[in-house]
Amino acid sequence: MSTAKTPVAILLSGRGSNATALIDAARDPAFPARICLVLSNKPDAPGLEMARQAGLPTRAIDHRLFGKDRAAHEHAIHAALEEAGAKAVCLAGYMRLLTPYLTNAWAGRMLNIHPSILPSFPGLHTHERALEAGVRLHGCTVHLVTEGMDEGPILGQAAVPVLPDDTADMLAARVLRQEHALYPLALRHFLTQNPATAANSAALVVA
Ligand SMILES: Nc1nc2c(c(=O)[nH]1)N[C@@H](CN(C=O)c1ccc(C(=O)N[C@@H](CCC(=O)O)C(=O)O)cc1)CN2
Ligand SMILES: NCC(=O)N[C@@H]1O[C@H](COP(=O)([O-])[O-])[C@@H](O)[C@H]1O
DSSP: OOOOOEEEEEEESSOOHHHHHHHHHHTSTTSSEEEEEEEESSTTOHHHHHHHHTTOOEEEOOGGGGTTOHHHHHHHHHHHHHHTTOSEEEESSOOSOOOHHHHHHTTTSEEEEESSOTTSSOSSOHHHHHHHHTOSEEEEEEEEOOSSTTOSOEEEEEEEEOOTTOOHHHHHHHHHHHHHHHHHHHHHHHHHSOHHHHTTSOOEEOO
8 A cells, every 4th residue: 555645735715724624634654645735715714824924825816806607716726735745635615615617526426514413404503503402412514515415425434422502613623522523534544444434334433
């Protein structure tokens, strides 16, 4: 088994705490990935500045410059990923719905972290919806990205309890701590397994 690190690009839109968890994990010589690029659709994303401070290559490709032409924006992103030599992509708080152009180009090698136990609560505002639903367990999911929103094969999940006096912010903070543990584990598992079986393996439960 080659010990070469797989070049992985990270796409983010905001704070970048999941990107930080992946970047920190990749510092370990035994971790099977190296971060080859951190790219954002928001030039002022704090996560981009964090990556610059970490000495990593960064790109900002502002979706607003492409108006309603999502495909043109994604062509620019794809070119940047190819130029950086990425072999896999991790969406880490990337808040744009991707078209089939990019999801097909990166089919089976684009991962996303989502703040719910899928298939419950796909999309946005997951913590508020979990509280409204009265679920007792909540959490996060790492999945492969497909054309459908948050529908791709699950690679890993983590669960947390929902406590009686929880607010959405308290629940989000408890889930975020698990996200930072789950994403590096799920990426390591994905990269070190035989790609043919990776998506069909038992989900990693870390909490
Ligand atoms: N084709 C796919 N695209 C994306 C997926 C996916 O599974 N398939 N995962 C998402 C991440 N995500 C939830 O995990 C998500 C991100 C964004 C949105 C959304 O409605 N975005 C709006 C814009 C919101 C904004 O700019 O703040 C939009 O794109 O119009 C829903 C779910 C990443 N993409
Ligand atoms: N639908 C995608 C989505 O909601 N992603 C969520 O956005 C946050 C980004 O935080 P971060 O920028 O600190 O990693 C994370 O909680 C992630 O699960």
